[in-house]
Amino acid sequence: MKVLTLVMLLCYSFAFSSGDTTIHTNNWAVLVCTSRFWFNYRHMANTLSLYRTVKRLGIPDERIILMLADDMACNARNEYPAQVFNNENHKLNLYGDNVEVDYRGYEVTVENFLRVLTGRHENAVPRSKRLLSDEGSHILLYMTGHGGDEFLKFQDAEELQSHDLADAVKQMKEKRRFKELMIMVDTCQAATLFNQLQSPDVLAIGSSLKGENSYSHHLDSDVGVSVVDRFTYYTLAFFERLNIYDNASLNSLFRSYDPKLLMSTAYYRTDLYQPHLAEVPVTNFFGSVMETLHTDSVYKAFSSKTSNNKINSEMPLNQLSEHDELQKANIQNDELKTEKQKCPYTQMRVDLHKKLEKLENVDTVVNLGIAVMLLVVMVSSSLL
Amino acid sequence: MASLVRSWIPLLILQSFLVAVAFGSKEAEQFSEALLLKPLPDRKVLAHFHFENRAPPSNSHGRHHHLFPKAISQLVQKFRVKEMELSFTQGRWNHEHWGGFDPLSSMNAKPVGVELWAVFDVPQSQVDTSWKNLTHALSGLFCASINFLESSTSYAAPTWGFGTNSDKLRYGSLPREAVCTENLTPWLKLLPCRDKDGISALMNRPSVYRGFYHSQRLHLSTVESGQEGLGSGIVLEQTLTVVLQPETTSVETNMQPSWSLSSLFGRKVVGSCVLAKSSNVYLQLEGRLGHESKNVDTEIEAHKLWKNADFDLSLKPDRVLRESSGLLFIFDIDKSSDSEPFDLGLNWKLPSKWSCQQAPLQASRFLMGSGNERGAIAILLKATESQEKLPGRELTDGRCTIKANIFQIFPWYIKVYYHTLQIFVDQQQKTDSEVLKKINVSPSTDKVSSGMLEMMLELPCEVKSAAISIEYDKGFLHIDEYPPDANQGFDIPSALISFPSHHASLDFQEELSKSPLLSSFKEKSLVRSYTEVLLVPLTTPDFSMPYNVITITCTIFALYFGSLLNVLRRRIGEEERFLKSQGKKTGGVKQLLLRLTAKIRGRPIEAPSSESPAAESSFLSTKLIFKIILIAGAAAAWQYFSTDK
Secondary structure (H helix, E strand, C coil), X not given: CHHHHHHHHHHHHHHHXXXXXXXXXXXXXXXXXXXCCHHHHHHHHHHHHHHHHHHHCCCCXXXXXXXXXXXXXXXXXXXXXXXXXXXXXXXXXXXXXXXXCCEEHHHCCHHHHHHHXXXXXXXXXXXXXXXXXXXXXXXXXEEECCEECCEEEEXXXXXXXXXXXXXXXXXXXXCCCCCEEEEEEECCCHHHHHCCCCCCCEEEEECCCCCCCCCEEEEECCCCEEEEEHHXXXXXXXXXXXXXXXXXXXXXXXXXXXXXXXXXXXXXXXXXXXCCHHHCECHXXXXXXXXXXXXXXXXXXXXXXXXXXXXXXXXXXXXXXXXXXXXXXXXXXXXXXXXXXXXXXXXXXXXXXXHHHHCCCXXXXXXXXXXXXXXXXXXXXXXX | CHHXXXXXXXHHHHXXXXXXXXXXXXXXXXXXXXXXXEEECCCEEEEEEEEEEEECCCCCCCCCCCXXXXXXXXXXXXXXXXXXXXXXXXXXXXXXXXXXXXXXXXXXXXCCEEEEEEEECCCHXXXXXXXXXXXXXXXXXXXCCHHHHHCCCXXXXXXXXXXXXXXXXXXXXXXXXXXXXXXXXXHHCCCXXXXXXXXXXXXXXXXXXXXXXXXXXXXXEEECCCCXXXXXEEEEEEEEEEEECCCCCCCCCCCCXXXXXXXXXXXXXXXXXXXXXXXXXXXXXXXXXCCCCCCCCHHHHHHHHHECCXXXXXXXXXXXXXXXXXXXXXXXXXXXXXXXXXXXXXXECCCCCCXXXXXXXXXXXXXECCCCCEEEEEEXXXXXXXXXXXXXXXXXXXXXXXXXXXXXXXXCCEEEEEEEEEEEECCEEECHHHHEEEEEEECCECCCECEEEEEEEEEXXXXXXXXXXXXXXXXXXXXXXXXXXXXXXXXXXXXXXEEEEEEECCCCCCCCCCCHHHHHHHCCEEEEEECCCEEECCCCCCCCHHHHHHHHHHHHHHHHHHHHHHXXXXXXXXXXXXXXXXXXXXXXXXXXXXXXXXXXXXXXXXXXXXCCHHHHHHHHHHHHHHHHHHHHHHHHHHHHHHHHC
8 A cells, every 4th residue: 555655656746747848839039138329239239140040040030029228220320221230241131121129229128128037017018029938938038238246237227136037037937937948148247147046947058257258259340339249159150050950959059169269258057957958959949949749640751750859969060160160260360359348347346456466565555444434434424 | 422512513603603792792902002203302312102001891800801901900990099190200301302391291201200199989088098008009010119108298189289180189209219120020011012022122121221211101090981880991001201312423413313213222123012903103203394385295295204305214104194393204013024123213414403392381499598407498480482372371350371280299307387488470579369379288297297288370471480489497307217328318209380271282183093192192181390309408317326325325334333333342451451361372363453453543552551441542532533523624625625616
């Protein structure tokens, strides 16, 4: 009897745990550019590059929530109206003819972002502005902008804290809004944004570690500003060689980041994500490739499922072309004026730290500090 | 089995016949496309795309559409929209050079950004709810932040100043809204051929958005069928007006630039949209040649008209129409194909000059005053040259007058003082009763509703200029209400100046029921013009200030309470005794601390403490107080001198 109950319990627990292994039903992408103003052109180009990639790999427009904080394409400063480029060769117009922006301008706020994630909208909000994912959805969340230690700035006016993000993800998980979620962030100190995440089935990748900056890749002298960030540039370099039928794994994507080229260390947080990265194709998140369920009854012609499902974890296309790619990139590096755009916070801290290290006479500094503090107290009290 | 089939066949035939009859009896859905090209006097070219889609009245629920966009018909049904117009515009219409008294300008010269107005067919109490839901639906449909118009601070309910008299009308505009490809994409998706075929294939995004002015408009109106049981039909009119600068190689400045469709848009028309009932291209030449020959044989004359000493067209027009102010060449693009694309070109041979018909008064608006506290808004109406010639003058009490309506919305943070309204006619101040015929004011409520001003002026015909000024105070916003780029300033939406007794229409004296574009021109439209958007700088706080204040306050509190606790709790005598007993065993950190405290108190470390602690502390405090007073004095003096500057 005891054995039976044990077996039943086991079965039950197994059934319970496998409750969330629902079938992958659809793919969604939430792409967010959080920066306003013309000099942040590259953030919009980053987002639009990802938009183009996921669209090319099969996610339809109605399942992409695109948030752009400013209008760069028809900006008065844009020499090329209705066009956005992510490379100075201007071969590819990211804006294209069929772009659909769901949230733009002043609408891109932390509140709206969290509302999209958690699905808590006003009744009147149209479907195209909602993330209508279900428990079988794979969601790609891409964010780019200016950030710092555990925060990401929205439009230079407000911040998304790592706690907010973690809470939103937790709520999404509880509401069964996703099966798997991948968060990709290209900002300074991106890794810190993932510190508070606890929900399972979340994979996070950031462009830089704590204390590191994310740099822009190159400056386009025709457009007049930097047009793409390094992390996104090399992500795109990886995806440009793929099509929807390739089975490159996430592992090969993650291994394609070279800290020397990025000038920062890409960080992945995989402890919340069970599957082995070498077995997960990138199209799980960056494309929409559905698993086909066979019924043996009528159509028997194509049974290529087994061959299709094999995942090349060994960097399928990379190995061949990586060498010359690297060389190309290096040449590019030399040619292009790499502009270092540091985050102001880290820069200030580093400067202060250096100055402090140079000081020898600690006592005088402390004394001076106290004197200044007193002065400040006096001034503030006299002002009040 | 065979017999069964045989018995079914006549039934099927009968059924299909019935269906055909049912369809035939009803009016079918119609779509037509047209493109009007018009050279402008200032060496630019206007291209006006016009698409009309008509859904006939039918039983409303669960109806199927062949051509008509489902999204729009659902919108109309759900929100009971009677009439609606949505426009996306960038650039400013140049009334002087591009015309101000023709149907094209009165309908398509729109204010910058997004403008939306709608008339609903719902009870008065539900109008606002319908409006809010409509704005959200449209924002989803057209990829724009039209949903910002849902807040009651951003829209108004004009009574008569807007030209449409209805108490179920709502009007709102967003001057700051960007207009780009993402707005055009969904707009094109409403067309049956999208941008794949027909005239809309010309819309190359970079060429359209490079223009001086582009306005994309969607106007829909419901047509009551009048029959019982039938719903209402919908007429959807979509227009895109672009003003482009043709690239020119000639150095002569007075020579009009020659152009062709492919040079303007970088594309050619390869056949019409097969779903369209009519697809025509029109070329309108204004102000010239119209007078030359009146009653000549049309066939010979047509040839003369399209190839003459002044200019020639690259294609032979199918028809030529005349109007009092100019010529209209009509081309049918059905004949064009992949091998023979339709690429209309206009080649000027001689320099030519003409002018456009202008509205009786030209309006401009500007701000007066300086500083961050108050200011004044002025609207200036200047008489144009063509004023004398225009019809529509009225005689009131034996005087000839021009009527002008002014409709203006003020955001609540522009607190207008309506009693300061001043009207000047030809630099002389007039009392309200002299020129002001009607006025309707709805004052704004802080953070609740926007203010609205409707005025009807009656000016003498010989007026040279009229000016209206009104003063305002600038309000303060809550810190959360500032947009991220608050330093740029805040926009006051365009004012609308309309002339109720003037109507523009173009009549080409022909049976034109076929062409929706020309019949829309034939209808008399109210002459109206929008003024500029004003940019008002408001006092904006330094947004980093709260953080600075918080950090410095926290630091000061921490220091204050930390030292207070230290003073209250610490027993110095005990500690020193303890240290002495410890001798040289004290650790490096403690030594440093000790030295530090000693230095602060200003006495050597090893000095024996013979005095009592109380005396010491009082001595210390007087010294400290003296120091504090000194520093405070210095700070006060510094502040005094610094603020004095």
